[in-house]
Amino acid sequence: MKQTKPTRPLSLETQIVHGVHTVHTTSLDLVAPIHMTSTYRFQSADHGAGIFDGTEEGFVYTRIGNPTVALLQEKMAVLEGGEAAIATASGMSAIAAVGLSLAKPGDNFVSCTTLYGGTFSLFNRHFKDLSIESRFIAPSTGRTAEQIEALIDDRTRFLYMETPANPTLDILDIRLWGSVAQKHGIPLVVDNTFASPYLQRPLELGAEIVVHSATKYLGGHGDIIGGVIVSNAAIIDRIRQEYAHHYGPAMSPFNAWLFLRGIKTLALRMERHCDSGLRIAQWLDAHPKVDAVHYPGLPSHPGHGVARDQMRKFGGMLAFEVKGGLAAGKTIMNAVSLCILAVSLGDCETLIQHPASMTHATYTPAERKEAGIGEGLIRLSVGLEDPDDIIADLEGALDLA
Numbered sequence: 001m002k003q004t005k006p007t008r009p010l011s012l013e014t015q016i017v018h019g020v021h022t023v024h025t026t027s028l029d030l031v032a033p034i035h036m037t038s039t040y041r042f043q044s045a046d047h048g049a050g051i052f053d054g055t056e057e058g059f060v061y062t063r064i065g066n067p068t069v070a071l072l073q074e075k076m077a078v079l080e081g082g083e084a085a086i087a088t089a090s091g092m093s094a095i096a097a098v099g100l101s102l103a104k105p106g107d108n109f110v111s112c113t114t115l116y117g118g119t120f121s122l123f124n125r126h127f128k129d130l131s132i133e134s135r136f137i138a139p140s141t142g143r144t145a146e147q148i149e150a151l152i153d154d155r156t157r158f159l160y161m162e163t164p165a166n167p168t169l170d171i172l173d174i175r176l177w178g179s180v181a182q183k184h185g186i187p188l189v190v191d192n193t194f195a196s197p198y199l200q201r202p203l204e205l206g207a208e209i210v211v212h213s214a215t216k217y218l219g220g221h222g223d224i225i226g227g228v229i230v231s232n233a234a235i236i237d238r239i240r241q242e243y244a245h246h247y248g249p250a251m252s253p254f255n256a257w258l259f260l261r262g263i264k265t266l267a268l269r270m271e272r273h274c275d276s277g278l279r280i281a282q283w284l285d286a287h288p289k290v291d292a293v294h295y296p297g298l299p300s301h302p303g304h305g306v307a308r309d310q311m312r313k314f315g316g317m318l319a320f321e322v323k324g325g326l327a328a329g330k331t332i333m334n335a336v337s338l339c340i341l342a343v344s345l346g347d348c349e350t351l352i353q354h355p356a357s358m359t360h361a362t363y364t365p366a367e368r369k370e371a372g373i374g375e376g377l378i379r380l381s382v383g384l385e386d387p388d389d390i391i392a393d394l395e396g397a398l399d400l401a
């Protein structure tokens, strides 16, 4: 079959739809099939031995590799501009895999304090039990190279950040942190969950490793859990050899297939999440009962300038505080009917939740204060509905507060 080659590099929007080729099928499917198999036949004893010693290409066992999972990994490497990727069973297993591959007992790493609550307790409690020290820096003080460098010593193995950060929407400067990491010869790890590669490509800005809770915007439909790590081939190989093959956080082929399906509409969904997010943030900002709105797209946000520089648009996540604090916030969460009271984010439906008692209950009140997570803060993951319907829902709830 004669085929023409593209005459110009593919844009990110086109790569989101195409990106990788279906190499593991002879039936010319438009969509790659799901390879639901735990193991693979060898053609002969020598063939099997050759796959094991790396002289032959092929799959051995799905914990180690699977054609459907491999397609997702290839796609994510393309979308993040990396060389290789590992898909894992959850975002948490991706983060644990990175941390435990790079740091050993006695080592430390520097992280911003404002993180998803599960990541914070993994770092602050579970890594601590393994004698891996997390050195936290509050986002507001993490903005000069000197402040970050003051925490680095010869046992510091990596820098870690979320931007935009969960749940405060703090923006950290990836270029700045990346230059500090490069100066000290260690990788910067960025959790790119809130932005997705459509809005932000940390590897182009100086990060060396990207992690995702793919559960969120990559899946996009609230029906699967998964994680992804993207980096250069050497780091991905190290994470595979030192962690993934033995701890076994493999993604199911069925979930990989659903992620491949979800990603095809990433650009369209993100455009809508961003436009609606900005509109709802502006509306909340002007509401007399709202004390503060945290959304990087508002010029009043302290990270607006950096966000403009490192993100394509400002995302679909926002947080706000209402007059009357937590009591008023609870009234709103109980009164909304279209916004769904649930954790997670990046779904088609708008989700509302209270970080201090839900996603960030793993912080003590003092730790939340340090991380800038107000007790009355409400987080909104703006979905794909008509934003006017969401505004009407919030307006009715605010009337009762």
Ligand SMILES: Cc1ncc(COP(=O)(O)O)c(C=O)c1O
Residues within 6 Å of the ligand: 090, 091, 092, 093, 116, 118, 119, 162, 166, 191, 193, 194, 212, 213, 214, 215, 225, 226, 227, 344
């Ligand atoms: C920013 C961020 N990173 C990581 C995770 C953990 O991902 P998962 O729930 O897929 O394990 C979450 C979960 O909410 C998150 O919000």
